[in-house]
Amino acid sequence: MTWSTAIRQVHRWTCIAFVAAVAAYMAAMTRGQPPAWLGIFPAGTLILLLATGLYMFALPYLPKRRNAKGPVAAFSEWNSENDRNGYADL
Ligand code: HEM
Numbered sequence: 001m002t003w004s005t006a007i008r009q010v011h012r013w014t015c016i017a018f019v020a021a022v023a024a025y026m027a028a029m030t031r032g033q034p035p036a037w038l039g040i041f042p043a044g045t046l047i048l049l050l051a052t053g054l055y056m057f058a059l060p061y062l063p064k065r066r067n068a069k070g071p072v073a074a075f076s077e078w079n080s081e082n083d084r085n086g087y088a089d090l
């Protein structure tokens with residue numbers, strides 16, 4: 001799983017938690033002023049949604065990773081290319 005799919009999953013499931021937290025807060029409101037700590041759940045999940053949502057929003061505008069295999073594989077490929085070219089091994 002890549003970072004962007006993991007972040008999309010976090011956003012998707014946090015959205016369920018956020019709706020549940022808002023529903024719980026509204027249910028508590030029917031019994032008067034809800035306790036302040038109950039507000040932590042909708043606020044916390046909303047902050048997580050905002051962060052992951054802004055990441056997903058920015059994703060198409062960010063430059064693409066040149067080597068998705070990671071830096072170690074990229075270095076090993078680069079190094080073996082140098083081998084074939086006859087340069088000194090590193
Ligand atoms: C707080 C600010 C939020 C921002 C900046 C944001 C941003 C985004 C973005 C950019 C996407 C991807 C759209 C695409 O595929 O091009 C997305 C998907 C989605 N958002 Fe949000 N979002 C926010 C809050 C919420 C909330 C409050 C909910 C639900 C209660 C929600 C539910 C979802 C769902 C279900 C998806 C689809 C996820 C998927 O395809 O797996 N988001 N959001």
